[in-house]
Amino acid sequence: MELSDLKIFCCVIEAGGISPAAKALNRVPSNITARIQKLEAELNKTLFIREKNRLRASPAGEKLFSYAKKILAMAEQAIDELNQDKPMGTLRLGSVEAVAASRLSGVLMEFHQSCSEVDLELTISPTGDLADKILASKLDLALVCDPISDQRVGILPVFQEKLVLVSALRDDVIRSPIDLGNKPTILGFSTQCMYRSRLTQWLKHAEVIPRIVEINSYFALLNCITAGMGVGLVPEKLLDCYPFVDGLTKHPLPEEISKTTTCLMWRKDSLKPSMTAFIDTLMLHSNI
Template sequence: MTIRHLRIFIEVADSGKMSVAASKLFISQPTVSQTIRELEEYYEVLLFERLCKRLHITPEGKKLLSYARKVVKQYDDLEEKMFSISGVNKIYIGATITVGNCLLSNIIQRIKENNPKIEPYAYVNNTSTIEERLLKSELDIALVEGKITNPNLICIPAVDDYLVLVCSKDHIFSKRKEVNLYDLQDMDFVMREKGSGTRQLFEDYLLDNGVTIKTRWETNCPGAMKSAIIEHQCLGVLSVRLVEEEIKNGEMKLISNPEFKWERNFSIVYHKDKIIDKTMEEVIEVIRRYKEIDILEKLY
């Protein structure tokens, strides 16, 4: 039995499905199944009951889960302390998908330039998943685009951003001088997946104004969103940072309307009980110093 066994067991217990656990851990489902089987054989207990295509943790499994979380946390703390003795300071940084695509690489590069002894680990997913990992202490800090509602998480607005409505150069809206809110009624859209901060902000706006759209594509990949807009004539709402190049080269058209500019912030998030050590302070300072380039003014 190893720490790896316990990490996989915890993920299966949290997700309730081996396929989901495999996807989150970037391993195969047979590997997950084999790991759970090895644990059950090692402890000679049944950890999960398989009912209606879902896993239900047994009382014995719950006991192991409680111990496993503590053991894994202590192991991670041990690793962190020992690496700090050798001069390497590991930090686990989360980012939502928009942030991961347009800012994260540059931020990590600046962190390394400022202090070569900091060794960042990056994890990219949507807002709800990042929030979950922060609560489980699987991430030290994150930069997110969505709303954080859990009272156990500190949320500090840090970087300005805008969402904009775009279409392809061949879309019926591309030649119109004016497009109003109610022109969007029943139009085909590509949308981010549920749990995305970008999607939540736009859906709240539509709901407040009583407008219904048709979601024809749903994806967590900005590249796939762009393809749906350019090649399949969908409308889309994305961070202006993600579509600057396509607007400049003429592949996309920014739909000009003051109502279709949604201001927001990318926020620094960490657990309220997290100890803000020197490494955390340096990472926070790099993010805070990330200067906003007013892309929107250049494109309108």
């Protein structure tokens, strides 16, 4: 079925016949008759009962009329929405947990107030998983650390972060991997976490082989570090949100380890008004 055939069919019913429908549509009656016959042949149903010079809808015609009105209304709505730039629909946002905890509360509040017709979904996951979801079009936008290089992906630097090594309270300062001892315990997310990758690479260069304990929440990780279970690498900004920060010691690291940029990434071929609106709101909070 073609939408144009459904429009003609509905017009014949609403106008009360072929001739008035032809006049309303500025067509010749024979064209209207041919289109109705085509539709009947496609559906293998008689849509009109012909009585002398009048037509009335058959039971099948009445049923099709109900569906046709809905189909035409949905088609018109789809065209209207595709042709407008107002942010609406669902926006699927991803973020690494540290950024979501320390940077996003104000951004999300402002975006919700200015774009109330957008339904925002937030996914928390490590950078590697978020990048995979962007490429697979399972997320619209994602805030990540050390993003992948891919021609399909747009990248926008948003936050400059300083990473610090944190341990339980101690007098000695950790300046190099050797200061951690022979078999240190480090706490971190999965292997897809870029902060963990940076820390393990730093230790590897000094030939220090750590014991790794995976934890899936930064606040759980900080609690474990406070309890003396090991050390971890976190954005310094995150510690502003941690209520027991007085139980931790921060250790500065070399710039190649500590300096990182949180970036927003998205598929270039999938940009939509809600994404553009979120980017505009986010950049008002950028520190770059």
